[in-house]
Amino acid sequence: SNPLRRGARFFAPRATRRPAWAVASASASASASPPPSSPSSPSSASQLEKLSNGVQLLFPVWALLSATTAYNFPGSLNWMTTAQFEQGVGLLMLSMGLSLTLDDFRQCLKQPIPILLGFVCQYSVLPILAFTISRLMSLPPSVAIGMILLGSCPGGQASNVATFVAHGNVSLSVLMTTVSTMGAAVMTPLLSMLLAGRYVPINGVGLALSTVQLVLIPTLLGLTLNEYARKQVDVIRPIMPFVALFLTVVLCAVPVAQVQPVLAVSGAAVILPVVLLHGFGYLLGYLLPKAAFGMDEKTSRTVSIETGMQSAALAYGLSVKHFASDALVSVPASVSIVIMVWMGAALAAFWRMQGDVH
Numbered sequence: 001s002n003p004l005r006r007g008a009r010f011f012a013p014r015a016t017r018r019p020a021w022a023v024a025s026a027s028a029s030a031s032a033s034p035p036p037s038s039p040s041s042p043s044s045a046s047q048l049e050k051l052s053n054g055v056q057l058l059f060p061v062w063a064l065l066s067a068t069t070a071y072n073f074p075g076s077l078n079w080m081t082t083a084q085f086e087q088g089v090g091l092l093m094l095s096m097g098l099s100l101t102l103d104d105f106r107q108c109l110k111q112p113i114p115i116l117l118g119f120v121c122q123y124s125v126l127p128i129l130a131f132t133i134s135r136l137m138s139l140p141p142s143v144a145i146g147m148i149l150l151g152s153c154p155g156g157q158a159s160n161v162a163t164f165v166a167h168g169n170v171s172l173s174v175l176m177t178t179v180s181t182m183g184a185a186v187m188t189p190l191l192s193m194l195l196a197g198r199y200v201p202i203n204g205v206g207l208a209l210s211t212v213q214l215v216l217i218p219t220l221l222g223l224t225l226n227e228y229a230r231k232q233v234d235v236i237r238p239i240m241p242f243v244a245l246f247l248t249v250v251l252c253a254v255p256v257a258q259v260q261p262v263l264a265v266s267g268a269a270v271i272l273p274v275v276l277l278h279g280f281g282y283l284l285g286y287l288l289p290k291a292a293f294g295m296d297e298k299t300s301r302t303v304s305i306e307t308g309m310q311s312a313a314l315a316y317g318l319s320v321k322h323f324a325s326d327a328l329v330s331v332p333a334s335v336s337i338v339i340m341v342w343m344g345a346a347l348a349a350f351w352r353m354q355g356d357v358h
Contacts, residue, residue, distance in 0.1 A: 052241040057165070059158055059245070060345040066253035067338045070260070077250070077257035082320050088251050089317050090218040093181075095244040097222020098233055100178065107175060114169075114299050117289055118176035119183065121307040125288070126151035126281045127191045131198075133273050141199040142328035143270060150315040150332050151277060152191035154180040154215070158341050159309040166348035167357055168302040176306045184314070185216045203322060210321055214314065251313040252341075255334040258320075262327045267335055274335045278343050282308035297357040309344050312336040 070077050080088075130151030134144035155177040163173035180187075189207035196202050226233050256263065285307025289295040295303075316333035323329035 048238055056161055056241065056245055059161065059248070060341050062245070062249045063252045063338060063341045066249045067256045070253035070257035071263065074257040074260040077254045078260070080254050080258070082317075082324070085251070085254055086214055086317055086321070088247055088254075089214050089313060092244060092247045092251065092313075093215050093218035094222045095240050095247070096181070097219040097224075098226050098237070098240060100219070100223040101226060102223075104175065104178060107171075111172065111175070114172055114289075114295065114303070115175055115179055117293065117295075118172075118303050118306050119179055121285050121288060121303055122155060122176070122180050122310075123152070123183070123187045123191065125284050125307050126277065126310060127195055129277055129280050129284075131195045133276050137273055139273060140328065142323075142326045143266075143273070143332060145196045145199055145323065146315070146319055146329040146332035147273060147277065148196040149188075149192050149319055149329070150274075150310055150312060150336055151281075152188045152195070153311045153315045153318075154184040154188070155306050155309060155311065158344060159305050162305050162309065162344045162348040163302050165345075166301050166305060166351040167298065167355075168305060168351075169298045172299065173302045173306060176302070180306070181215060181219060185212045188314075188318070206322060207318060210318055211314075214317060248313070252337045255313070255316040255330060255337060259327055259330055259334050262331055263334060266328065266331055270331050270335045271339065274332055274339050275343070278308050278336070278340050282343065282347055301351055301357075305344060305348065308347075309340055310336070312340060 127148060128151075130147040131144075133139070134147050139147065159177055160170060160173050164170050185208060188211050189202075189204045192207055193202040193204035197204075282304050286300050286304035289303045290297075290300040312333045315336070316330050319330040319333055
């Protein structure tokens with residue numbers, strides 16, 4: 001069966017084992033009249049699912065096109081206010097929550113070790129890498145803070161589909177993304193305060209409150225609606241993947257447009273640190289479960305992608321909210337949005353060429 005139906009989600013901080021379009025298809029099958037006997041007459045839900053899967057697999061293309069457009073025509077998106085950007089992130093988190101169920105969290109209890117390892121890698125490897133790279137390369141304090149904030153955020157939006165392309169464990173990837181997203185309210189401000197606090201005083205409480213508002217509350221609201229208002233949610237469920245994809249593409253482009261003047265001057269100097277951050281994140285995320293814990297190839301690939309792909313949109317949102325007076329803080333997240341996706345896509349394509357693993 002198609003692994004995307006069993007759990008591939010494109011939108012991380014915001015994911016589940018059962019993608020919205022897969023649940024929509026199942027709901028349609030259960031409630032509709034008996035299907036026609038001819039196998040050559042696919043249901044509209046099935047056709048919508050195929051369209052959704054195809055469009056989302058092209059996410060790296062949409063991300064590159066939107067970022068290029070935003071850089072060359074910044075006026076197209078730099079009108080968006082910080083509050084509007086935060087609302088977009090919140091709506092994206094809500095769309096993830098609408099596909100979550102309590103059963104997803106029960107599944108976490110059934111395979112705690114790989115999920116715990118992914119959580120530890122995500123909130124240790126990249127934050128430490130960000131701090132180490134910043135120190136070794138003597139990055140300006142503002143850029144170092146942006147790097148640490150980026151490395152301290154939960155899993156990125158494209159990790160689940162990248163895992164699918166790489167022949168990884170898609171269900172495990174979705175569970176890891178879900179757990180890291182729920183833990184962001186504590187881990188992101190804590191790590192930022194501990195590591196970035198060496199450069200300037202960090203308002204840990206403010207960061208925590210912002211993360212709760214941007215991530216935790218919308219996600220829990222979506223989960224609650226999906227559990228207790230399932231019929232109403234089913235009405236909009238078929239279009240949610242497209243809404244989430246649109247939001248993700250826009251949220252990728254807005255940071256590029258809004259800091260375009262700074263990117264034009266300082267962006268090139270940040271590319272190498274960001275490449276090193278994500279590159280070593282993918283590498284260590286693969287080697288730790290493989291060499292240190294003896295985990296299988298599928299699990300190692302999954303942890304690698306989950307470790308290397310962070311929510312750059314959330315990092316940008318937090319940077320402009322809490323460091324509005326210093327545009328350099330938001331530059332690493334703006335550069336990461338494109339580089340992270342393309343590095344992850346290249347790695348996934350490489351692993352796919354190696355063939356399926358069991």
